[in-house]
Amino acid sequence: QMQLVESGGGVVQPGRSLRLSCIASGFSFSTYSMHWVRQVPGKGLEWAAMISYDGGKKFYADSMKGRITISRDNSRNTLFLQMDSLRAEDTAVYYCVKDLSGSFDHWGQGTLVTVSS
Amino acid sequence: QAGLTQPPSVSKDLRQTATLTCIGNSNNVGNEGAVWLQQHQGHPPKLLSYRNNNRPSGISERLSSSRSGSTASLTITRLQPEDEADYYCSAWDSSLGAWVFGGGTKLTVL
Numbered sequence: 325q326m327q328l329v330e331s332g333g334g335v336v337q338p339g340r341s342l343r344l345s346c347i348a349s350g351f352s353f354s355t356y357s358m359h360w361v362r363q364v365p366g367k368g369l370e371w372a373a374m375i376s377y378d379g380g381k382k383f384y385a386d387s388m389k390g391r392i393t394i395s396r397d398n399s400r401n402t403l404f405l406q407m408d409s410l411r412a413e414d415t416a417v418y419y420c421v422k423d424l425s426g427s428f429d430h431w432g433q434g435t436l437v438t439v440s441s
Numbered sequence: 442q443a444g445l446t447q448p449p450s451v452s453k454d455l456r457q458t459a460t461l462t463c464i465g466n467s468n469n470v471g472n473e474g475a476v477w478l479q480q481h482q483g484h485p486p487k488l489l490s491y492r493n494n495n496r497p498s499g500i501s502e503r504l505s506s507s508r509s510g511s512t513a514s515l516t517i518t519r520l521q522p523e524d525e526a527d528y529y530c531s532a533w534d535s536s537l538g539a540w541v542f543g544g545g546t547k548l549t550v551l
Contacts, residue, residue, distance in 0.1 A: 383540075
């Protein structure tokens with residue numbers, strides 16, 4: 325069945341970088357756009373970034389633009405999110421999400437990023 | 442980025458009907474429509490409906506979505522205890538070039 329497994333979260337100091345990964349299985353990864361969506365514990369959802377099926381188009385939330393980079397490796401069925409200059413307000417669960425006709429079709433379990441000194 | 446507007450909470454009795462609203466503008470809900478997601482405590486969200494009010498397979502027929510202008514609605518009939526959850530709407534904003542979310546509605550089934 326369809327599965328998305330995120331990794332790479334953890335505790336990181338403010339100003340440092342972190343790279344999240346998401347390994348996809350159970351569907352044809354290379355034919356779908358993908359998203360990263362984050363959620364501060366106990367709060368709402370916030371879209372972070374989207375990448376087209378071939379990596380040719382990328383979109384970012386203004387709140388994170390310039391500090392994050394979304395990428396993918398279709399040969400390894402893997403989605404990435406590079407996060408730089410991390411701030412306390414970036415503390416959240418980061419979800420890897422498969423797109424379906426411009427919506428959020430399937431979600432991973434998420435990986436928690438905690439930015440703290 | 443400007444988000445969509447959802448009421449923070451809605452309470453309804455068991456077996457009644459709940460209608461959740463999501464207000465956007467002509468650049469997002471009014472243009473592309475909205476998607477709806479359900480999230481139970483401690484779990485990732487689940488897609489309930491997407492473009493043109495399509496319902497993914499496995500989603501109960503008690504759920505339906507609609508749109509009037511820049512307001513999207515999710516209607517849940519014959520409320521069950523398992524419907525108690527947080528509900529989020531989202532839409533692509535063509536002006537921002539980004540996806541926007543509502544703040545979420547906590548549905549309580551009494």
